[in-house]
Amino acid sequence: MKLLRLVLLLFCSLAVAQEACIPNPAGGVILSADRWLHWDPSENCPNTVYRVQVFFTMDKPTYSTVTAQLSWSMDFLLYCRVYNFTVTSLANNILGTENFVWETLHIPEGTDVVINGLTGALIDDSVLVEWRIGWKYPYCVEHFHFFIYDDEVETPQYLQVIQPGYLLEHVARCTNYRFEVASSYGMMNGTTSTINYTVPALSNRPTLVEVRQNAVSINTTWSLEKYNVNRCRVTALYVTGTRFNATYPIEDTPERPNVQVSITGLIPDSMYSFSVSIENSAGLSTPYHMAVQTLPLEATSD
Ligand SMILES: *[C@@H]1O[C@H](CO)[C@@H](O)[C@H](O)[C@H]1NC(C)=O
Ligand SMILES: *[C@@H]1O[C@H](CO)[C@@H](O)[C@H](O)[C@H]1NC(C)=O
Ligand SMILES: *[C@@H]1O[C@H](CO)[C@@H](O)[C@H](O)[C@H]1NC(C)=O
Ligand SMILES: *[C@@H]1O[C@H](CO)[C@@H](O)[C@H](O)[C@H]1NC(C)=O
Ligand SMILES: *[C@@H]1O[C@H](CO)[C@@H](O)[C@H](O)[C@H]1NC(C)=O
Numbered sequence: 001m002k003l004l005r006l007v008l009l010l011f012c013s014l015a016v017a018q019e020a021c022i023p024n025p026a027g028g029v030i031l032s033a034d035r036w037l038h039w040d041p042s043e044n045c046p047n048t049v050y051r052v053q054v055f056f057t058m059d060k061p062t063y064s065t066v067t068a069q070l071s072w073s074m075d076f077l078l079y080c081r082v083y084n085f086t087v088t089s090l091a092n093n094i095l096g097t098e099n100f101v102w103e104t105l106h107i108p109e110g111t112d113v114v115i116n117g118l119t120g121a122l123i124d125d126s127v128l129v130e131w132r133i134g135w136k137y138p139y140c141v142e143h144f145h146f147f148i149y150d151d152e153v154e155t156p157q158y159l160q161v162i163q164p165g166y167l168l169e170h171v172a173r174c175t176n177y178r179f180e181v182a183s184s185y186g187m188m189n190g191t192t193s194t195i196n197y198t199v200p201a202l203s204n205r206p207t208l209v210e211v212r213q214n215a216v217s218i219n220t221t222w223s224l225e226k227y228n229v230n231r232c233r234v235t236a237l238y239v240t241g242t243r244f245n246a247t248y249p250i251e252d253t254p255e256r257p258n259v260q261v262s263i264t265g266l267i268p269d270s271m272y273s274f275s276v277s278i279e280n281s282a283g284l285s286t287p288y289h290m291a292v293q294t295l296p297l298e299a300t301s302d
Contacts, residue, residue, distance in 0.1 A: 021045040023089035023096035045091035055084040080140035115193035130165040149178035174232035201282035215268035241274030
């Protein structure tokens with residue numbers, strides 16, 4: 001009976017002793033330059049392991065693991081962000097006091113934050129230029145250097161852009177652009193990426209400015225879409241009628257003056273219907289249809 005009590009007592013005190021082993025905190029928590037978290041061992045209890053947690057916000061860990069090692073690589077996290085790295089010793093389900101280090105996870109030395117997938121797309125009369133960077137770098141890039149080269153302007157336009165994209169508004173058709181983008185981070189520039197982008201061609205629709213007629217002629221004046229809207233080279237104006245056809249070749253210039261169309265040798269007091277269309281590098285415009293009556297003979301002044 002005495003023996004049994006002794007054994008029981010021994011067993012209980014052993015269990016208590018084991019339960020009572022609270023591991024000392026793992027000291028010396030540091031984040032080294034190669035992005036490994038290191039800590040010193042906690043040696044007072046057997047079977048000690050370490051709970052490693054990473055917090056970005058206070059409440060919920062971004063990452064959590066348990067390891068028997070004395071270091072853990074943090075290279076899987078987004079760079080250039082401040083994190084709270086905590087290490088808590090853990091022995092037989094008993095947690096010790098945590099230790100933490102509040103540190104920025106730096107981008108590896110010499111990293112080239114390259115520009116990927118640089119594209120241009122037309123949206124109405126604007127060009128949306130977009131690009132991407134590697135998923136680990138959004139917090140590193142302070143801005144992008146963005147250059148817009150236009151084949152007819154000498155000096156490029158330079159912008160510092162925060163988002164990985166830019167909407168270039170009110171572009172002229174047929175303009176040849178070159179876009180250059182490089183990321184800027186910690187006094188460094190990544191490799192520059194370049195694309196050529198030509199705004200798709202579009203036909204040039206004429207607008208009627210003036211109609212003058214007498215007994216034997218019909219004169220019309222046409223304005224074309226201006227150079228700052230449509231740079232596609234204009235080659236001719238076509239007049240197509242049931243009783244006459246005419247082609248007016250056009251030498252295109254940036255001024256793009258109005259085009260005078262004179263139809264002569266007509267019969268007085270007659271209805272003429274015809275259409276006018278413009279040819280440019282995109283092809284023929286939709287025709288402008290019109291009908292004009294020549295004046296009776298007595299009404300003419302000349
Ligand atoms: C880091 O996280 C630990 C554990 O949650 C917390 O006790 C500590 O206050 C945090 N430190 C900072 C600077 O937020
Ligand atoms: C980064 O690029 C910008 C724009 O091209 C340039 O002005 C600047 O000098 C460059 N900086 C470095 C450190 O190369
Ligand atoms: C862009 O155009 C320029 C000049 O027209 C040419 O030299 C260059 O090779 C082109 N670049 C690309 C990426 O097509
Ligand atoms: C139309 O132009 C022609 C030639 O330029 C001219 O002879 C004619 O008088 C003009 N007619 C009218 C109605 O202005
Ligand atoms: C003018 O051209 C159109 C189309 O090419 C043709 O159908 C028409 O018969 C021509 N008219 C004259 C008067 O030549």
